[in-house]
Amino acid sequence: MRRALQVVGVGLAVLVVLIGLAIWDPVAASRVIWPVLENVVLDEPFLGITADGEIEPGLFRIEATGVSTEPIRDAAVAFLASLTPEQRGRTLFPVDDPEWRRWANIHLSTRQGVGLLEMDAAQTEAAFGLMAATLSARGFETSRDIMRLEGHLADLMDDHYQYGERRYWFTVMGEPSESGPWGWQLDGHHLIVNCFVLGDQVVLTPTCMGSETTRSDPGRRPTVMDLLP
Numbered sequence: 001m002r003r004a005l006q007v008v009g010v011g012l013a014v015l016v017v018l019i020g021l022a023i024w025d026p027v028a029a030s031r032v033i034w035p036v037l038e039n040v041v042l043d044e045p046f047l048g049i050t051a052d053g054e055i056e057p058g059l060f061r062i063e064a065t066g067v068s069t070e071p072i073r074d075a076a077v078a079f080l081a082s083l084t085p086e087q088r089g090r091t092l093f094p095v096d097d098p099e100w101r102r103w104a105n106i107h108l109s110t111r112q113g114v115g116l117l118e119m120d121a122a123q124t125e126a127a128f129g130l131m132a133a134t135l136s137a138r139g140f141e142t143s144r145d146i147m148r149l150e151g152h153l154a155d156l157m158d159d160h161y162q163y164g165e166r167r168y169w170f171t172v173m174g175e176p177s178e179s180g181p182w183g184w185q186l187d188g189h190h191l192i193v194n195c196f197v198l199g200d201q202v203v204l205t206p207t208c209m210g211s212e213t214t215r216s217d218p219g220r221r222p223t224v225m226d227l228l229p
Helices: 002-024 026-042 070-082 085-091 121-134 137-157
Strands: 168-173 181-188 191-198 201-203 207-209
Touching (some): 121 137, 121 181, 137 181, 137 191
Antiparallel strands (some): 181 191
């Protein structure tokens, strides 16, 4: 009985601390709670892709496309080669790693891999080169615009800790291969890209592109009006 009461007491103490933290600093509280929730979800088996709660069966068939994926592979190899051994160790995961599922649109998520914030000019160029080789010209420019708007949002909110043009992280799953499965992921606020490659087939799902704000006028200091539709 005493042991049970001790456990309950510790649980209540932790709950009180979390409630107090949530009141004092909601962002800090979320950063404590989010990893716990994330691990609970990752413990569940992967079942497939859904947009409404119902799994989409046979969403992507394995089939030849006749379109070479060599530019994507070369760009990924160049990106990995640009990293230091320590950065590469944080960036490269097995192809079947749960890292594929460890992405989130919200900025409270624990990001994996190497971020633009720590990249030098050559590494940044290689990272953007991987994006450009994978996405269409419009898709790449839209992605860069989203990043730029995140910089605008950081100025607007006066918060460069949670927001910013370079607060995006890259991971690579599996060694880039001509025939074997591999892929890469871009993870950040309002911009998520999952790229899976198998031979000459590419799947870009799930992908999330959004923004807040939705516009920015060069030369004008941002105001709260930018948040209005």
